[in-house]
Amino acid sequence: MKTLRFGDGIPSAEECGCGLDHDRTLQAAVIAPLKESLGLLSSNSYAVFYDEVTFRVAGRFVVDFVDGEGFLVRAPTFSEAEEKAEKVKGFETIIGVGGGSVIDVAKYAAYKTGKTFISIPTAPSHDGIASPTASLFDKGRRISIKTRAPVLALIDLDIMMDAPxxxxxxxxxxxxxxxxxxxxxxxxxxxxxxxxxxxxxxxxxxxxxxxxxxxxxxxxxxxxxxxxxxxxxxxxxxxxxxxxxxxxxxxxxxxxxxxxxxxxxxxxxxxxxxxxxxxxxxxxxxxxxxxxxxxxxxxxxxxxxxxxxxxxxxxxxxxxxxxxxxxxxxxxxxxxxxxxxxxxxxxxxxxxxxxxxxxxxxx
Structure with missing residues (x-):
């Protein structure tokens, strides 16, 4: 297990002196088999987002491991993210299992509802894994929405290597x-x-x-x-x-x-x-x-x-x-x-x- 630690390890805005507000939401990225990294999580009520492909790759395993409820993401659209946000208000933590589309929908839903967000990528395809930005389509146009970074990113190298x-x-x-x-x-x-x-x-x-x-x-x-x-x-x-x-x-x-x-x-x-x-x-x-x-x-x-x-x-x-x-x-x-x-x-x-x-x- 390899852990990249962030959080308080990132210099504060005052220490940097740049004048920007340093968000330090991401506490760590854990690179380990999912069965090991998921074992670090506490008991909680989890909403797990996935699409049809990532459900087979890791979504089913995550739902079962955390005893969560699964939510199928149909498309990376703003309307889909809004719809999912309405459905997860009763959960404490949202987990996004997938590529950029699923993670961005989950990220937005967590931000909209004030929930903790955990990112579990299934492909190393872009830097949305740990970013505070959700990239969604609205009326055919891609929009970038400022949200919050995940608290944790759990990355299984075997899954990453099996990605197309x-x-x-x-x-x-x-x-x-x-x-x-x-x-x-x-x-x-x-x-x-x-x-x-x-x-x-x-x-x-x-x-x-x-x-x-x-x-x-x-x-x-x-x-x-x-x-x-x-x-x-x-x-x-x-x-x-x-x-x-x-x-x-x-x-x-x-x-x-x-x-x-x-x-x-x-x-x-x-x-x-x-x-x-x-x-x-x-x-x-x-x-x-x-x-x-x-x-x-x-x-x-x-x-x-x-x-x-x-x-x-x-x-x-x-x-x-x-x-x-x-x-x-x-x-x-x-x-x-x-x-x-x-x-x-x-x-x-x-x-x-x-x-x-x-x-x-x-x-």
């Missing part, structure tokens, strides 16, 4: 994308006076280092997945401390959000973000003097990391039409006009956007 390969690749992609998101946040700090937190930065960079090292060394698959899940937790902690997704979501995430809004069939979130990060890294190199000087964080190395993670380095292989991808670079800044990124600093033309995709080898 594309979901593991998505998790790596989501962390690789932080190479860009942290630089977009620094742009916001330097050019428009946005609040900036060194504690959150430290957590984000720790996540990046874990994945860069895991993909650059001859590690076993199990060791790589363990590094990945730790990285996903640290990225979630960065968002928890900052009080928003700012440390983990920049121009590369705006690119992904644009695809979500304009494509019927989407690639996994982390894969879209990694593609966005690859092209945005090149754009930063051209137009941001504050881009990384650290060896290994340039667009060529991002491309290498993507290949090592099993992410197809091609728009076509990921089902993304060039026209929509290029328009994403031109128009994505409008999705969140108040979140300053390299796309807000300088909006590319359509021709420039196409050239960027060509330069980084995505065509």
């Amino acid at each position: 390969r594309i979901l593991r690749a998505s998790g790596f992609g989501d962390i690789i994308a932080k190479i860009v998101s942290i630089k977009d946040w620094q742009l916001g700090r330097d050019e428009v006076g946005e609040p900036y937190c060194k504690t959150a930065e430290s957590c984000t960079l720790r996540a990046v280092r874990l994945v860069v090292e895991a993909l650059s060394k001859p590690l076993s698959r199990r060791e790589r997945i363990e590094s990945l899940v730790e990285a996903l937790v640290y990225s979630g902690v960065a968002m928890m401390v900052a009080g928003s997704s700012r440390p983990a979501s920049g121009s590369e995430h705006l690119f992904s959000h644009y695809l979500d809004m304009n494509l019927r069939h989407r690639a996994p979130h982390g894969i879209q973000c990694a593609i966005g990060a690859l092209v945005m890294a090149r754009y930063h190199e051209i137009h941001n003097p504050g881009w990384w000087r650290r060896p290994g964080y340039g667009w060529r190395n991002i491309r290498r990391l993507m290949i090592e993670a099993g992410i197809p380095v091609s728009l076509a292989e990921n089902g993304i039409p060039l026209e929509i991808a290029a328009r994403a670079l031109v128009e994505a800044a409008e999705i969140r006009p108040n979140r300053y990124t390299i796309l807000h600093k300088r909006r590319p033309s359509l021709e420039e956007a196409i050239q960027l995709f060509r330069e980084v080898g995505l065509l």
Whole structure:
């Protein structure tokens, strides 16, 4: 059993001096077989959320182990989350067993009803495992809702390793994308006076280092997945401390959000973000003097990391039409006009956007 402890171990807002309110809800992430980590829980009344797939993977086991009541999540929508919140008012603790969809619905329901939330991921696909943000669809549009981080994240490596390969690749992609998101946040700090937190930065960079090292060394698959899940937790902690997704979501995430809004069939979130990060890294190199000087964080190395993670380095292989991808670079800044990124600093033309995709080898 491996325990990553947070809570009071995170510097307070006063100690950091960043001016942001440091949320310290997440007490620990426990990496162990579920039968061991669930044994740490006290007697309680548990509502356990799952979907049809994650019920078979771990949901049934969790319901039986904690003697809880199960709730099937049909879709990651705001209306579904509201409906579930009405049904769990009589429980003390909500457990989300699943990927991003289930965990985000459970996270919102727990926040809406003031219940304790425990996260049990079934795939290492993105950093929502431990974050305070729920990403839900409302009237066809993806919205991010500030909620609360889980009190505990219980992670079974055997379950993580059994997740579909594309979901593991998505998790790596989501962390690789932080190479860009942290630089977009620094742009916001330097050019428009946005609040900036060194504690959150430290957590984000720790996540990046874990994945860069895991993909650059001859590690076993199990060791790589363990590094990945730790990285996903640290990225979630960065968002928890900052009080928003700012440390983990920049121009590369705006690119992904644009695809979500304009494509019927989407690639996994982390894969879209990694593609966005690859092209945005090149754009930063051209137009941001504050881009990384650290060896290994340039667009060529991002491309290498993507290949090592099993992410197809091609728009076509990921089902993304060039026209929509290029328009994403031109128009994505409008999705969140108040979140300053390299796309807000300088909006590319359509021709420039196409050239960027060509330069980084995505065509």
